[in-house]
Amino acid sequence: MCGIVGLYSITDENILNNKLSEALKSLHHRGPDDQGEKRFQINNNVFKLGHKRLSIIDLSQAGKQPMQSQNGRFTIIFNGEIYNYRELRTELELLGHKFITNSDTEVLLIAWVQWRFESLNRFEGMFSFAIFDNKKKELFLARDAFGIKPLFFGIDNEETLFFGSEIPALVKIISKKNNFNYQRAYDYLTWNQYDHGSSTFYKGISQLPRGHYLTINLEKFSFKETDIRPIRWWWPSIKERRDLKFNDAAEQLRELFLKNIRLHLRSDVPVGAALSGGLDSSAVVCAMRILEPDMPIHTFSYIAKGTELDEEKWVDMVNNHVNAIPHKIIVNPEDLSQDLDEMIIAQGEPFMSTSIYAQYRVFKAAKEEGIIVTLDGQGADELLAGYSGFPNYYVNSLIDNQNYASIFSFLNSWSKWPNRGKKKSLLMLGAALTPDYLSTFARKIIGQNPAPNWINKEWLKNKDVSLQFPKKSKKTIDGKGRRLVEHLREILTGDGFGLSALLRHADRNSMHWSIESRVPFLTIEMAEFLLRLPESGRPDAPSPPAPFQYLHPEHPVQDALKCVAEHTIPEECFQDSRLEIYPVLLRTGQSAAYRLDRQKRSFLRRYPGHHRSRIWSDRRISPGFHPWAGWKKSLPSSVQERLQ
Numbered sequence: 210m211c212g213i214v215g216l217y218s219i220t221d222e223n224i225l226n227n228k229l230s231e232a233l234k235s236l237h238h239r240g241p242d243d244q245g246e247k248r249f250q251i252n253n254n255v256f257k258l259g260h261k262r263l264s265i266i267d268l269s270q271a272g273k274q275p276m277q278s279q280n281g282r283f284t285i286i287f288n289g290e291i292y293n294y295r296e297l298r299t300e301l302e303l304l305g306h307k308f309i310t311n312s313d314t315e316v317l318l319i320a321w322v323q324w325r326f327e328s329l330n331r332f333e334g335m336f337s338f339a340i341f342d343n344k345k346k347e348l349f350l351a352r353d354a355f356g357i358k359p360l361f362f363g364i365d366n367e368e369t370l371f372f373g374s375e376i377p378a379l380v381k382i383i384s385k386k387n388n389f390n391y392q393r394a395y396d397y398l399t400w401n402q403y404d405h406g407s408s409t410f411y412k413g414i415s416q417l418p419r420g421h422y423l424t425i426n427l428e429k430f431s432f433k434e435t436d437i438r439p440i441r442w443w444w445p446s447i448k449e450r451r452d453l454k455f456n457d458a459a460e461q462l463r464e465l466f467l468k469n470i471r472l473h474l475r476s477d478v479p480v481g482a483a484l485s486g487g488l489d490s491s492a493v494v495c496a497m498r499i500l501e502p503d504m505p506i507h508t509f510s511y512i513a514k515g516t517e518l519d520e521e522k523w524v525d526m527v528n529n530h531v532n533a534i535p536h537k538i539i540v541n542p543e544d545l546s547q548d549l550d551e552m553i554i555a556q557g558e559p560f561m562s563t564s565i566y567a568q569y570r571v572f573k574a575a576k577e578e579g580i581i582v583t584l585d586g587q588g589a590d591e592l593l594a595g596y597s598g599f600p601n602y603y604v605n606s607l608i609d610n611q612n613y614a615s616i617f618s619f620l621n622s623w624s625k626w627p628n629r630g631k632k633k634s635l636l637m638l639g640a641a642l643t644p645d646y647l648s649t650f651a652r653k654i655i656g657q658n659p660a661p662n663w664i665n666k667e668w669l670k671n672k673d674v675s676l677q678f679p680k681k682s683k684k685t686i687d688g689k690g691r692r693l694v695e696h697l698r699e700i701l702t703g704d705g706f707g708l709s710a711l712l713r714h715a716d717r718n719s720m721h722w723s724i725e726s727r728v729p730f731l732t733i734e735m736a737e738f739l740l741r742l743p744e745s746g747r748p749d750a751p752s753p754p755a756p757f758q759y760l761h762p763e764h765p766v767q768d769a770l771k772c773v774a775e776h777t778i779p780e781e782c783f784q785d786s787r788l789e790i791y792p793v794l795l796r797t798g799q800s801a802a803y804r805l806d807r808q809k810r811s812f813l814r815r816y817p818g819h820h821r822s823r824i825w826s827d828r829r830i831s832p833g834f835h836p837w838a839g840w841k842k843s844l845p846s847s848v849q850e851r852l853q
Contacts, residue, residue, distance in 0.1 A: 210239065210240075210263040210265055210288065210289065210290065210720070210725040211239060211240045211260060211261055211262050211263055211274070211286075211287065211288045211289075211374075212233075212236030212237075212238075212239030212240045212260070212261040212288060212373070212374040212375065212378070212720075213236075213258075213259070213260055213261075213286040213287070213288050213337070213338070213339060213360075213372075213373060213374050214229065214232045214233060214236065214258075214259040214260075214371070214372070214373035214374070214378060214379075215256070215257065215258050215259070215286070215339055215348075215370075215371065215372045215373065216228065216229055216255075216256070216257045216259075216369060216370070216371050216382065217251070217254065217255070217256040217257075217348070217369070217370040217371075217427055217430070218254060218255060218368060218369035218370070219253070219254050219368050219369075219432070220368055220369060222255050225255055225257060225369075226257075228381060228382045229246065229257050229259050229382075231381040231382075232259065232373060232378040232379065232381045232382055233246075233259045233261055233378075235375070235377050235378040235381055236261045236373070236374060236375060236378050237261060238720055238721055238722075238723055239261050239263060239288070239374060239375070239720045239723070240260070240261025240262040240263045240723075241261075241263065241723050242262050242263055242264040243261075243262035243264065243270075243273055244259075244260065244261055244262070245259070245260045245262070245273055245274050245275055246258065246259050246260070246275070247275040247277075247284055249284075249341065249343060251346055251427050251428060252428065254427075256341070256348075256427060258275045258284065258286050258339065258341065259286070260274040260275055260286045262274060263581075263723055263725065264477075264478070265290065265476055265477060265478055265581065265582060265725055266290070266294070266311070266312055266313050266475070266476065266477050267310055267311040267312035267313075267477065268477050268478070269310075269311075271309065271310040271311070271312065272310055272311075272312035272314060272315075274286050274287060274314060276310075276312075276314050276315060276318060278318055278319070278322060279307070279309070281343070282342060282343055282344050283318060283321070283322060283340055283341065283342055283343070284340070284341045284343065285314060285317065285318045285321075285338060285339065285340045285341075286338065286339050287314050287317060287336065287337075287338040287339075288336065288337050288338065288358050288360075288374050289334055289335045289336030289337060289338070289353065289357070289358045290313060290334045290335060290336070290725070290727070291313040291316060291317050291332050291333070291334040291336065292313075292333050292334045292472035292473055292475055293331075293332070293333040293334070293472055294312075294313035294316040294317070294334075294475075295475075297316050297320055297331060297332075298316050301316070301319050301320060301323060304323060306319050306323065313334075317332070317336070317338065318340065320332070321340055321349075326422070326442065329351060329422070329442045329443070330442070330443065330733065332353075333472060333732055333733070333734070334353065335353045335355075335357035335358045335727070335728070335731075336351070336352070336353045336358055337350075337351070337352045337353065337358040337359060337360035337374065337417070338350070338351055339372065345426070346426060346427045346428040347424060347425070347426050347427070348423075348424070348425045348426075348427055349422065349423070349424050350362070350372060350417060350422060350423040350424075350425075351417075351421075351422040351423075351442070352417045352418070352419055352420070352421060352422070353419065353420070354419065354420045354443045354702055354733050354736075355419055355420070355588070355701060355702060355708070355712065355731045355736075356418070356419025356420070356702075356708075356709055356712060357712050357716070357728060357731060358374075358716065359374055359375065359416065359713065359716060360372065360373075360374065360416065360417045361373060361374070361375070361376055361379055361409065361414050361415065361416050361417070362414075362415060362416075362417060362423070362437070363379065363383065363411075363413045363414040363415060364413070364432055364433070364434060364437075365382060365383045365384055365385075365413065366384050366385075367432045367433065368432055369382070369432070370425070370427075370430065370432060371383070375557055375717075376409060376410075376411060376414055376557050376558060377554075377557045379414055380411070380414075383411075383413050383414070385413060388411055388412040388413045389410065389411070389412065390408060390409060390410050390411060390412045391669060391672040391673075391674050392408070392673075392674050392675065393408055393409065393410050394410065395664075395669060395674050395676065396679070397410075397559055399659070399661065399664070400678075400679050401561050402679055402706050403558070403559060403560075403561070403706075403710060404558075404706075404709040404710040404713045405704050405706045405709055405710075406418070406704045407439070409558065410558055410559065417439055418439055418441075418704075419702055419709065420441055420442060420443040420444065420702045421439040421440060421441050421442065422439070422440055422442050423437060423438070423439055423440070424440075425437065443702065443733065444698075444702065445698055445701075445702065445733070445736050445737050445740050446687070446737065446740070446741060447687055447688065447691050447694045447695055447698055447740045447741060448687060448741060449691060449741060449742075449743050449744075450741045450742070450743075451743060453742075458742060461738065462738070462739070465732075465734060465735050465738060466492070466496065466729075466730075466735070467496055467499070467500065469729040469730070469732050469735060470493065470496040470497060470500055470584070470729050471500050472729075473584055473727045473729040474497065474500065474501065474504075474584075476581075476582045478581040478582060479507070479579060479580050479581055479582070480504075480580070480581075480582045480583070480584070481506065481507035481508065481509060481575055481578070481580035481582070481583050481584075482494045482497060482506060482507070482508050482509070482533075482583055482584045482585070483508075483509055483510075483568075483571050483575075483583050483584070483585045483586075483726075484508040484509065484510045484524055484527060484528070484533075484535075485510065485511070485520065485524070485586070486510065486520030486521070486522075486523035486524045486527070487520075487523075487586065489586030489589035489590070489730070490585065490586035491523070491527045491586075492586070493584050493585070493586050493729060494506065494508060494527055494531055494533065494584075495527065495530065495531055497531070497584065498530075498531035498532075498533075505534060506531055506532075506533040506534065507533070507534045507536060507575070507578055507580050508524075508527075508528055508533045508534070508535050508536065509536045509538065509571045509572075509574050509575050509578075509580075509583070510524045510535065510536070510537050510538065510571070511538050511540075511567035511568075511570065511571055512524070512537045512538065512539050514539050521537070524537070536574050536575075536578060538567070538570045538571055538574050540566070540567075540570055544570075545563060545566055548566065548569070548570075549563070549566075552565070552566060552569050552718075552721075555569070555717050555718060555721035556713075556714065556717045556718075557717060558713075560710070560714060561710070565714045565718060568714065568715065568718050569718045569721070572718050572719045572721070572722045572724045572726070573722050575722070575724050576722040576723065576724055580724070581723070581724060581725060582724070582725045582727060583719070583724060583725070583726050583727065584727050584728075584729060585715065585726055585727065585728050586728075586730065587711060587712065587715060587726075587728045587730070587731070588701075588708065588728050588730040588731040589730045591697060591700050591701055591707065591708045592697065592701065592730055592731075592735065592736060592739050592740075593739065594693060594697060597629075598623070599693055599696055599697075600619070600620065600623050600634070600637045601637045601638075601640045601641040602641075602692040602693045602695070602696040603619070603692070603693045603744065604616055604619070604620070604637065604638060604641035604642075605641050605692035606690055606691060606692040606693055606744055607619070608641065608642075609689050609690040609691075609692065610690045616638070620634040620635075620637065620638055621634070623637075648678070648681065652678055657678070659676045659677050659678050660676045664676075679706075682695070682696055682699045682703075683699075691744060693744050694740050694741075694742075694744060697740060698740055701731075701736060702736075712728075715728075
């Protein structure tokens with residue numbers, strides 16, 4: 210994990226050196242262990258690369274960056290980790306390549322030399338990097354599939370091309386200090402939208418979209434924005450596959466998950482975990498113990514002491530189960546007041562809620578205990594249709610498939626969850642049925658306003674701000690009848706709002722304390738597997754259809770995680786007074802879901818706001834149930850015994 214910065218300019222080299230120095234100084238928290246620079250002459254212009262290093266793999270000086278290929282042609286600066294670097298190294302050695310370090314950086318560089326663009330799909334990891342080809346004078350920039358690691362770029366006064374890991378560092382470079390993006394400010398203040406698309410709060414600074422790369426010939430570069438054209442390198446297929454039975458799909462998911470954890474544990478420095486009490490982070494911690502029976506596991510948990518959001522009980526269950534070394538963080542309003550300014554500086558851009566303070570303090574605690582790497586459950590909800598389950602998108606799938614009879618039964622079941630109700634379900638239906646060309650009119654009917662009273666409309670229009678409702682996700686050809694997974698794909702790797710903001714918060718909060726935060730759920734292989742599972746079974750099936758799936762808008766991430774976590778998470782986490790659940794098959798094979806014990810639902814009704822203030826992950830359990838003949842027989846014998 211590191212901080213990177215690059216400058217290519219026609220300006221005076223002394224000025225350029227000062228700007229690079231200031232930018233690197235601003236990135237010190239991302240790489241306190243080492244610093245490196247490299248200079249290139251391109252005609253009469255100067256190109257410079259800078260790097261701040263947080264040593265994680267190969268702690269020796271051999272891993273220093275910028276790093277050059279053995280023939281001197283290629284130079285790399287890299288922020289992130291390539292978790293499968295050992296496997297790639299073995300493959301490259303068989304192709305005749307020699308290595309002089311034990312770093313993943315050298316593997317990334319040689320993989321690029323060998324496979325070029327194809328190498329991006331081979332990397333299991335998080336990354337933003339720059340590779341310069343000194344022979345062709347060509348600069349290549351790339352960002353990982355999910356945008357876990359940031360990368361920003363821009364052009365200053367049509368004389369300097371710059372790129373780097375953080376906006377505050379790049380502000381040190383640009384000449385126009387007050388080049389504010391009023392459109393992004395409007396989107397943020399009115400619609401809570403940020404960290405999506407390529408624009409930022411600074412007009413002269415853009416972010417490379419996740420899953421994209423850039424190739425720039427510096428010899429021919431004219432310092433015009435039109436010369437910069439990001440190209441997408443990954444866009445997962447959502448074509449439905451029906452070749453897996455439920456048990457086979459569950460086993461594959463479990464194998465993928467354990468493989469991800471195994472790779473994400475690779476480190477030459479101490480590794481810990483962020484543990485919230487939710488099933489996603491609990492699954493991560495328990496899988497760590499399965500794979501590393503003797504490894505000391507430090508867990509870091511925010512505890513909302515004395516509130517209905519207190520999850521200490523479930524944190525304790527997991528810690529006791531794996532014999533972890535727990536670290537509990539309890540804060541008060543005075544702590545937030547003292548730390549708020551520093552956290553704002555750490556984020557570098559506006560954010561939506563002070564809920565991220567819990568995460569900020571978790572990483573601070575990890576730093577104080579000497580932990581350099583943490584594993585986190587981030588991304589599970591986005592992969593597995595957590596949160597509210599995105600019901601309007603599932604309804605659109607039912608409409609596409611002309612399965613109108615299932616719409617109302619589904620919404621009726623969805624509405625029974627706390628804090629939902631019939632009104633919300635009808636609004637969901639209305640949103641799903643409203644054509645795109647009528648959406649603006651419909652939003653105004655229900656009282657939404659693209660220009661609230663507190664906004665000076667005329668002033669913003671003079672700033673060329675477009676006052677409009679947020680655009681709906683674009684419908685795709687392969688998304689017909691698959692609108693839910695289409696939306697999940699958009700959240701994961703498109704312009705969809707949500708995950709990108711959460712990943713930014715985590716990156717800035719962790720790197721502020723020089724901590725590397727890893728997210729083992731977010732891998733290309735896992736996403737491509739999950740996004741191709743059916744949204745539902747055939748509604749006319751008289752018995753459970755062959756493939757069952759985990760993606761269903763009514764239930765959250767726990768569906769899939771229960772399959773992953775069998776014999777992993779302690780059973781008490783599933784048989785609690787709050788979360789008494791049984792795995793059942795929902796409706797006529799539509800999905801695998803959970804059934805709340807009828808006597809326990811009253812608990813959730815007593816705490817209708819429980820799920821509102823999620824710090825880490827969604828912890829709701831689906832109440833849906835629709836028995837059909839013979840459903841018990843399809844369940845594992847151990848589950849059948851519990852149901853008796």
